[in-house]
Amino acid sequence: MVKTMKKSVGLLMLALVLMLAMAASAFANPYNSYNYYFEYNDAYHAHSSGYIAADATVSGGNVTLTLSGNYFPQVEVDGQLYSGVYHAASDTTTLTFPGNSSAPIELYLNVVAGPHNTWYKLNLVWG
Known part of the structure; x- marks a missing residue:
């Protein structure tokens, strides 16, 4: 027994x-294996989210994103511009701006890639 x-x-x-x-x-x-994704026009955007290269980090009141490639020279959050830093060894760009993970973040991402040279209004959604 x-x-x-x-x-x-x-x-x-x-x-x-x-x-x-x-x-x-x-x-x-x-949508992906990272802790956030992008929405465009209030819907998941696979193309933008496809550039996510690592989980976002939140530290000291700032959010840091790591995106693939050298296509993201700036991001605008709450009317302020923040420059991206390209890392050739890993072919990634990091963008750091104020924020936290308690709510989605509306941002404008400057994309410099052939016909896509423009600013895109995206929502960073935590997931």
Whole structure:
């Protein structure tokens, strides 16, 4: 009887672990594996989000984004311009601006890439 009970408890524990794993994935970002994504015109924007190269970091009242490529020289947040820093070794650009992860952030991203040379109004959505 003790052997049967140990087996039952073991199966119950395994079932609980699987249920917790599935529940955690239900709250994960549905669009990419990072902790944020971009919306354009209030809808998920795969093209813009495709440039996300790392999770955003929030520290000291600032948000830092890492995007792929050398296409993002500036971002505007709350009417203020912030310059991007390109890192040739990793082919990424980091952008740092004031903010936190408690709500979406409206920003204007300056894109310099062929026919896309313009400012795009995006929402950074935490996910």
